[in-house]
Amino acid sequence: MTSPAAIGGIYETPVGDCGGMSGLELQALAVRGALRDAGLSFSDCDALYAQAPYSRPHAMFGLSLAEYLGLHCSIATTVDTGGTVTPMTMLLNAMWGVSSGLHGTAVCVFGEAARTGRPHAGKGWTLGSESLAEEFQQPFGMVGFIAPYALLAQRYLHEYDKDREGFCAVALSARRHANLNPNASMHGRALTRDDYFDARMICDPLGLLDCSVIADGAGALVVTSWERAKDLATKPIAVLGTGIATSHRSYAVPEIDQLVMANAALRAYRESGLSVSDVDAIFIHDAFTIATLLTIEGVGLCSPGEGSEYALEGNLDLGGPCPVNVNGGFLSQGHTGGILHFTESVRQLRGDAGARQVRGAEVVAVAGAGGLLGECGMMILGTELA
Amino acid sequence: MSDERPQRIGSKPVPFATSVTEPFWSACQRRELVIPECRNCAHRFFYPRLLCPRCGEDMFDWITCSGLGTVWSTTTVRMSFWGDAFADDVPYNVSWVELDEGIKMVTNVIGVDVAEVRIGMKVRVEFEDREEFKIPVFRPVTDAARTSADRTTSMVQRSSS
Numbered sequence: 001m002t003s004p005a006a007i008g009g010i011y012e013t014p015v016g017d018c019g020g021m022s023g024l025e026l027q028a029l030a031v032r033g034a035l036r037d038a039g040l041s042f043s044d045c046d047a048l049y050a051q052a053p054y055s056r057p058h059a060m061f062g063l064s065l066a067e068y069l070g071l072h073c074s075i076a077t078t079v080d081t082g083g084t085v086t087p088m089t090m091l092l093n094a095m096w097g098v099s100s101g102l103h104g105t106a107v108c109v110f111g112e113a114a115r116t117g118r119p120h121a122g123k124g125w126t127l128g129s130e131s132l133a134e135e136f137q138q139p140f141g142m143v144g145f146i147a148p149y150a151l152l153a154q155r156y157l158h159e160y161d162k163d164r165e166g167f168c169a170v171a172l173s174a175r176r177h178a179n180l181n182p183n184a185s186m187h188g189r190a191l192t193r194d195d196y197f198d199a200r201m202i203c204d205p206l207g208l209l210d211c212s213v214i215a216d217g218a219g220a221l222v223v224t225s226w227e228r229a230k231d232l233a234t235k236p237i238a239v240l241g242t243g244i245a246t247s248h249r250s251y252a253v254p255e256i257d258q259l260v261m262a263n264a265a266l267r268a269y270r271e272s273g274l275s276v277s278d279v280d281a282i283f284i285h286d287a288f289t290i291a292t293l294l295t296i297e298g299v300g301l302c303s304p305g306e307g308s309e310y311a312l313e314g315n316l317d318l319g320g321p322c323p324v325n326v327n328g329g330f331l332s333q334g335h336t337g338g339i340l341h342f343t344e345s346v347r348q349l350r351g352d353a354g355a356r357q358v359r360g361a362e363v364v365a366v367a368g369a370g371g372l373l374g375e376c377g378m379m380i381l382g383t384e385l386a
Numbered sequence: 387m388s389d390e391r392p393q394r395i396g397s398k399p400v401p402f403a404t405s406v407t408e409p410f411w412s413a414c415q416r417r418e419l420v421i422p423e424c425r426n427c428a429h430r431f432f433y434p435r436l437l438c439p440r441c442g443e444d445m446f447d448w449i450t451c452s453g454l455g456t457v458w459s460t461t462t463v464r465m466s467f468w469g470d471a472f473a474d475d476v477p478y479n480v481s482w483v484e485l486d487e488g489i490k491m492v493t494n495v496i497g498v499d500v501a502e503v504r505i506g507m508k509v510r511v512e513f514e515d516r517e518e519f520k521i522p523v524f525r526p527v528t529d530a531a532r533t534s535a536d537r538t539t540s541m542v543q544r545s546s547s
Contacts, residue, residue: 135407137492138399138468139399147463151480151482155458252433
């Protein structure tokens with residue numbers, strides 16, 4: 001890119017119970033907050049990249065949000081790549097838009113009101129919009145996300161001859177981190193190994209505490225030119241490298257060793273010129289505990305099949321070689337689609353994360369997936385331009 | 387608050403077929419399990435779709451499967467995620483079964499306690515009534531029964547798409 005872009009302001013709404021506000025209302029708050037964080041106002045926002053809340057499907061959502069905020073943009077659009085790869089794609093698009101001159105300063109935003117603001121009381125994560133090949137899945141009671149993730153988890157345990165201890169280690173680490181984050185749904189609620197194993201089973205081998213916390217909450221990030229970002233109220237953050245790879249959308253998963261997180265990571269390392277040992281902290285799409293194990297293996301923090309041991313040795317925790325989800329993750333902060341992994345990455349790189357600050361963090365990665373790890377992505381952020 | 391409102395989902399989901407996928411469900415009515423096999427590259431794939439996901443060809447044959455397969459992964463679902471539609475079924479089994487013909491499909495293993503279903507278990511298709519449809523589910527088979535079934539279905543049958 002001839003004219004590099006940077007991430008400027010960020011904002012995170014309260015996460016957990018937002019008292020019945022809709023996803024759109026929460027996203028509106030997040031956009032304003034991110035602009036103010038950067039010292040900007042609505043009139044500075046020339047592009048909007050948003051995603052409609054899954055809990056409340058909404059056509060032309062980006063345009064709806066722009067109108068709601070009174071914005072007149074060079075583009076207002078909806079991005080729906082999947083999971084944490086959605087905000088990653090928003091940031092890529094915003095950077096390209098800024099660099100090419102398509103638009104000026106942009107805001108990337110996502111928020112859900114899945115806990116108190118959705119129109120029905122569906123349990124778990126039954127999506128309102130159509131998914132691929134439902135005809136060959138739903139009649140068998142394969143609905144929502146827990147059953148397919150459970151099948152993946154069961155296969156993982158079978159292939160590598162493991163038990164649920166590794167999952168437990170992931171859940172406990174996420175909770176310890178949530179207790180360092182006042183804006184985590186589960187802040188102030190300690191979790192023990194006994195709690196984990198006593199919790200009811202939902203879809204074997206996934207119990208209640210293997211599942212992320214359904215939450216309300218939104219986050220937003222400002223993207224502008226590197227030159228402009230240097231003049232903002234906040235420290236500019238650079239994207240050093242990104243890799244994305246797809247394999248499947250429906251529940252037709254490949255073999256465990258054919259999942260594409262490793263492909264995405266390889267591309268991100270190649271673009272950034274960095275390796276896994278350069279990453280000071282990582283944020284993972286931990287919709288379920290199994291996703292953390294598969295992701296740490298995919299990005300190379302440990303070898304395939306060794307995620308359980310890696311987690312049980314305490315390597316995920318703050319103070320470890322590369323702390324994982326020090327914000328508490330979806331498992332204990334709340335599942336808001338991955339946008340808060342990016343706001344938290346920026347906060348860590350600013351050195352602004354309080355009790356959960358990773359000391360000396362200069363390179364932070366987000367490794368996320370959409371669907372059943374069918375679209376994987378890794379984005380590496382830093383404090384200096386590459 | 388919103389927990390008091392009912393989810394807008396009533397009865398159990400039934401297949402919503404397209405003109406491309408309809409032959410699969412018609413075969414189920416005849417108690418036959420069929421899958422597409424590409425006429426160009428012989429790739430067998432599932433779910434049925436218009437274009438071969440390996441070569442892009444749009445001509446395929448429906449081949450009739452032996453109905454035998456192996457559990458590739460399995461779970462016990464312990465709550466109803468589809469309103470109350472599955473409330474009477476929980477705990478129920480959901481599995482990926484890998485057919486002897488090489489494709490994986492989502493299904494239910496029935497006729498055995500949910501706790502007994504294991505990866506690697508040999509299973510055979512049968513068809514369960516659901517409204518006007520027949521749904522292909524699988525029941526564990528013994529090795530002896532499987533050998534006998536293998537003999538009677540050794541030839542793959544074909545019909546055009």
